[in-house]
Amino acid sequence: MNLNVENTKAQMRKGVLEYCILSLLSAEEMYPSDVIAKLKDAKLIVVEGTLYPLLTRLKDAGYLTYRWEESRSGPPRKYYQLTPVGRKFLKELDDTWDELAQAVKKTTRNNPAR
Amino acid sequence: MKKTVTANIAGTVFHIEEDAYEQLQRYLAGIRANFSGSAGADEIMADIESRIAELFTERLTGRNVVNIADVQNVEGVMGRPEDFAGEGDGDRTTAGAGTTAQATSGPRRFMRDPDDKWMGGVLGGLASYIGMDPLWLRIGFIVLIYFSIGSLIPIYVLLWILVPKAETAAEKLQMRGEPVTVENIKRVVEEGGEHLKQGAQRAANEAKEFGRDFGPKATAWGHEAGRNAGAVGRNAAHILRKLVGVGFIVLAFTLLLGLITGLIGGSISLWHFTWSSADMGLLDLGGLIFNSQSHALWFGIGVLVLVTVPLIGLFLAGFRLLLDTRTPKWLGWTLSILWFAALVPTVIAGAELASDFHRENSVRTEETLKQPQGDILYLDALNPADETEGWSVRFDNGAVDVDMDGLHVENGNIFGAWAQLDVERSADSLFHLQVVREAHGGTAKAALARAEEIQFRVEQNGDVLLVSPVLSYAMTDKFRLQNVQFTLEVPLGKSVFFRPASRYVIYDIDNVTNEIDRDMIGRTWTMTPRGLEDLTVPHRMKQEEEEVAPKDSTRKGPVAAVVWQGPSKRRPAQEHRPPARAEGTTNMMPNLLQLLRPRI
Numbered sequence: 001m002n003l004n005v006e007n008t009k010a011q012m013r014k015g016v017l018e019y020c021i022l023s024l025l026s027a028e029e030m031y032p033s034d035v036i037a038k039l040k041d042a043k044l045i046v047v048e049g050t051l052y053p054l055l056t057r058l059k060d061a062g063y064l065t066y067r068w069e070e071s072r073s074g075p076p077r078k079y080y081q082l083t084p085v086g087r088k089f090l091k092e093l094d095d096t097w098d099e100l101a102q103a104v105k106k107t108t109r110n111n112p113a114r
Numbered sequence: 115m116k117k118t119v120t121a122n123i124a125g126t127v128f129h130i131e132e133d134a135y136e137q138l139q140r141y142l143a144g145i146r147a148n149f150s151g152s153a154g155a156d157e158i159m160a161d162i163e164s165r166i167a168e169l170f171t172e173r174l175t176g177r178n179v180v181n182i183a184d185v186q187n188v189e190g191v192m193g194r195p196e197d198f199a200g201e202g203d204g205d206r207t208t209a210g211a212g213t214t215a216q217a218t219s220g221p222r223r224f225m226r227d228p229d230d231k232w233m234g235g236v237l238g239g240l241a242s243y244i245g246m247d248p249l250w251l252r253i254g255f256i257v258l259i260y261f262s263i264g265s266l267i268p269i270y271v272l273l274w275i276l277v278p279k280a281e282t283a284a285e286k287l288q289m290r291g292e293p294v295t296v297e298n299i300k301r302v303v304e305e306g307g308e309h310l311k312q313g314a315q316r317a318a319n320e321a322k323e324f325g326r327d328f329g330p331k332a333t334a335w336g337h338e339a340g341r342n343a344g345a346v347g348r349n350a351a352h353i354l355r356k357l358v359g360v361g362f363i364v365l366a367f368t369l370l371l372g373l374i375t376g377l378i379g380g381s382i383s384l385w386h387f388t389w390s391s392a393d394m395g396l397l398d399l400g401g402l403i404f405n406s407q408s409h410a411l412w413f414g415i416g417v418l419v420l421v422t423v424p425l426i427g428l429f430l431a432g433f434r435l436l437l438d439t440r441t442p443k444w445l446g447w448t449l450s451i452l453w454f455a456a457l458v459p460t461v462i463a464g465a466e467l468a469s470d471f472h473r474e475n476s477v478r479t480e481e482t483l484k485q486p487q488g489d490i491l492y493l494d495a496l497n498p499a500d501e502t503e504g505w506s507v508r509f510d511n512g513a514v515d516v517d518m519d520g521l522h523v524e525n526g527n528i529f530g531a532w533a534q535l536d537v538e539r540s541a542d543s544l545f546h547l548q549v550v551r552e553a554h555g556g557t558a559k560a561a562l563a564r565a566e567e568i569q570f571r572v573e574q575n576g577d578v579l580l581v582s583p584v585l586s587y588a589m590t591d592k593f594r595l596q597n598v599q600f601t602l603e604v605p606l607g608k609s610v611f612f613r614p615a616s617r618y619v620i621y622d623i624d625n626v627t628n629e630i631d632r633d634m635i636g637r638t639w640t641m642t643p644r645g646l647e648d649l650t651v652p653h654r655m656k657q658e659e660e661e662v663a664p665k666d667s668t669r670k671g672p673v674a675a676v677v678w679q680g681p682s683k684r685r686p687a688q689e690h691r692p693p694a695r696a697e698g699t700t701n702m703m704p705n706l707l708q709l710l711r712p713r714i
């Protein structure tokens with residue numbers, strides 16, 4: 001039972017993860033560790049590994065682009081930023097999220113049975 | 115003290131403790147298994163490795179070596195492979211490259227199994243692919259190799275080269291047809307680690323065992339090899355052993371089988387070697403060759419043991435290499451003693467036989483011939499069926515072909531169609547028939563006595579000379595290469611006609627046109643200064659030549675006419691015949707050219 005709850009929570013977080021990543025990157029150029037730190041703060045993700053496939057996927061879809069930058073400590077880093085297509089996509093997601101949040105709120109909070 | 119491994123992670127070099135390295139490798143393999151086959155796999159892995167390098171660098175302040183705690187920390191930060199897997203499930207349609215497209219059970223793939231193999235793992239992989247116990251597959255394959263006379267071996271090698279090896283955990287799962295889930299991958303990876311440990315242990319043991327078998331020097335090497343048993347050396351030695359083992363077994367089995375069937379068939383009847391109606395076995399044949407049947411028996415047994423013992427040894431060696439069985443010591447000793455014991459009668463009987471073949475002698479006689487009425491002597495062969503009762507096939511004018519090789523035994527006599535006839539030029543104006551009989555023996559005298567014992571048959575019926583290809587001698591004389599050579603001497607200008615059956619007697623008769631015996635049959639051959647010549651052929655040739663190159667015949671014709679007066683009055687046209695041999699071919703050329711000219 002407990003496992004199911006955890007799973008459901010994880011699925012919920014995952015659903016919005018892409019949106020959050022795009023949103024974070026729209027504000028400023030970041031490299032994965034920055035993104036992870038922000039997401040961890042917000043308790044959206046627990047482990048870092050999940051982010052890499054997502055970033056690659058978004059990049060392959062044309063929403064993100066990156067550039068290499070030398071690092072003083074360790075290997076060179078990929079700094080990600082949104083492409084114009086990504087910005088358009090994010091705008092759509094913004095609208096969708098607003099609608100969805102409203103709908104969810106309306107459905108769950110106004111449920112007389114609760 | 116701990117051993118460290120140097121690893122390059124995303125361009126940075128790290129010293130990693132061995133156990134930490136193993137764990138990291140397993141961890142990365144687990145992650146990779148999730149992405150294998152998807153488009154961005156390499157990039158994702160590069161990103162992850164890059165992050166791991168970063169994490170290590172952060173933690174390695176004041177230290178040089180990555181330990182297991184660091185790896186565990188990385189796993190904690192990055193998450194377990196399961197966490198990676200779950201990510202793609204959310205939205206696979208948004209992006210073209212679904213990262214975990216492989217997470218479900220795909221179709222089974224035929225791959226070589228590195229964990230279950232004797233040689234290349236082809237059959238192990240095939241067994242997984244079709245869901246069979248690999249042992250039965252291997253037994254079946256070895257049997258098939260035998261029946262296909264080894265032609266399956268190249269196919270195996272080809273599969274070895276072509277079929278990919280299941281190296282990653284995901285590939286191994288695909289090979290087994292198990293769904294590529296995170297739990298399964300973890301299991302396979304852990305199993306792999308166990309296999310590695312067991313494999314190294316086993317290799318060390320095997321090397322020691324190998325060393326024990328081959329003396330103290332090899333033992334030292336065995337220990338050394340056991341300690342250093344790397345995957346490469348281990349596999350190569352292993353493969354070679356199995357391969358050589360299979361080769362030994364197949365070879366020994368084939369030869370033994372051939373020997374046994376040959377022996378059984380041979381001792382009952384040598385049907386191909388003789389054309390006798392009464393069956394004759396190896397022992398009977400031995401009795402004809404050796405001075406006594408017991409000599410033959412001892413020689414036969416000796417040779418048999420001398421051949422069989424090494425084959426059994428080969429068989430045992432093959433099994434030892436292939437299946438790691440041990441040959442009991444007493445068996446080796448018994449076989450060795452048996453072999454040396456067999457040497458004695460074989461050498462004695464063989465030497466005695468050889469000495470009886472030592473000298474050769476011959477006796478030359480002449481048969482008186484009635485000279486033919488005309489200029490032509492007709493040569494024919496006597497039907498062997500007239501001489502012995504046992505001939506199963508008769509030949510009549512050469513219409514039926516009989517196997518004339520071999521020997522025939524009847525009424526205490528040995529018969530064989532070994533007599534041969536040659537044709538040469540007579541010194542005078544008469545036909546002669548010279549007969550040379552020859553045989554071998556321990557002394558020249560014994561050989562001569564045997565030669566004189568040889569019976570042959572020649573008959574004359576008007577102008578027909580009948581010579582039998584069959585010669586005979588008493589069984590007590592033994593088989594000592596007895597032979598009869600007839601020489602028919604034909605006087606200059608006279609001819610000999612080879613009747614069809616004569617092909618059983620004539621052998622390698624020289625003639626001007628260099629034709630083989632078979633082609634000489636059914637034609638009249640005239641003795642000319644150049645040798646035997648078929649004068650009817652040049653006659654035909656001449657008419658063609660007159661159309662094409664008449665000069666040729668007029669130039670050559672008189673030369674022949676000066677030397678001798680022509681074969682007979684019956685064929686005056688042949689006095690101007692051209693030499694037969696070369697012109698037949700050379701004059702074809704202008705003929706062909708003329709035919710071509712109008713078209714050019």
